[in-house]
Amino acid sequence: MARDKQKPEARPIETSPGEMATRYEHPAYGVVQVSRSSGNSRLFGSSLKHQHTIRLSIHRACLDRHLSSDFIHARDNRGLVEIEMSQTQWAQVVSSVGLGSGTPVTLRQVPDEEASVKVTPDIEEPDETADRQHARELREKTEQALAEAKERIAELEALANTSGSIPKKPFREAVRKAKFAVGNAPENVAFVHDRFTETMEDAKEAAKTEIEGHIHALTLQTGLEHLREEGARLLEDHRQGGEDDPDE
Structure with a gap:
């Protein structure tokens, strides 16, 4: 099912006295922030207490066009979701794309369970290329x-x-x-x-x-x-070899 498309909303803002910029906002704009945290955390999927952890948060974002450059930043400090991981879990997240059933993480900030999930519209192509x-x-x-x-x-x-x-x-x-x-x-x-x-x-x-x-x-x-095909062939060769061996 194709999503609806929506153009980013543009409005002028003043970045400093006499300096103007154009701010673009869209429901699909977001930023991911990754930071290190210190403390004494008990994390899901780990039997240890961790003094140093990784926190990942997702925020709504906006784009400011100023000085012929794009400045992307979070719209506010209220993140949509925040998770905490051990450094081992973080390494697993980065290195296991598309593999396994997922890496355990600890949820620190999430929407209310009764809140409905909203599908954001796709970002429509801009009127002019870069x-x-x-x-x-x-x-x-x-x-x-x-x-x-x-x-x-x-x-x-x-x-x-x-x-x-x-x-x-x-x-x-x-x-x-x-x-x-x-x-x-x-x-x-x-x-x-x-x-x-x-x-x-x-x-x-x-x-x-x-x-x-x-x-x-x-x-x-x-x-x-290739590994699947090679594994199946080796198993078949092994079976045939076992059938050919004389009984002792």
Whole structure:
């Protein structure tokens, strides 16, 4: 059964005085946080008391688009679920993907048992790809830099056209602002370009990791199937060998 799709909701937020960002929220957005804990814990599936443990928690998340970068973080401190494990259990969780019936863990924070389970909608494809988003941001940053430079030049022209002597203090201030606007323009545009390059490199590495994981899973599955076939053949050979042996 196909799930419904929903676009992330976007709204402007102020990250600092004069600095704005776009915050995206979606019911399917989440983050996993893993931390170390110290104490004297009794854990499910272990006969020992553990001084050092691993805690894993899942939170609802949001994405802030700011400075041509994505900043993902938990929406609040109220986690949806939190579990605690020994370091051995944590190693089993990481190394036994798809194997066995599960690793025992100790539940520390869970929803109420009477709460209904809600299926979240799928995340709808964004209106623009990452490269188009960066291209738009690069164009906007360039236009902003040019507009600011033109504004400073207009201030200098206004002072130059003043009748009589030009006031030194306003003139120096206008020159300072013009130098600042022109001097920062290349750095601001280069910053967006660098973020684009980093994003594309991250995407390439993520795709490489996904491909390697898929190959590893296929290799593991192929190996298990080969072991099953080889085991059945060895058992059959053993049976045939036993039938051929003369009775003592």
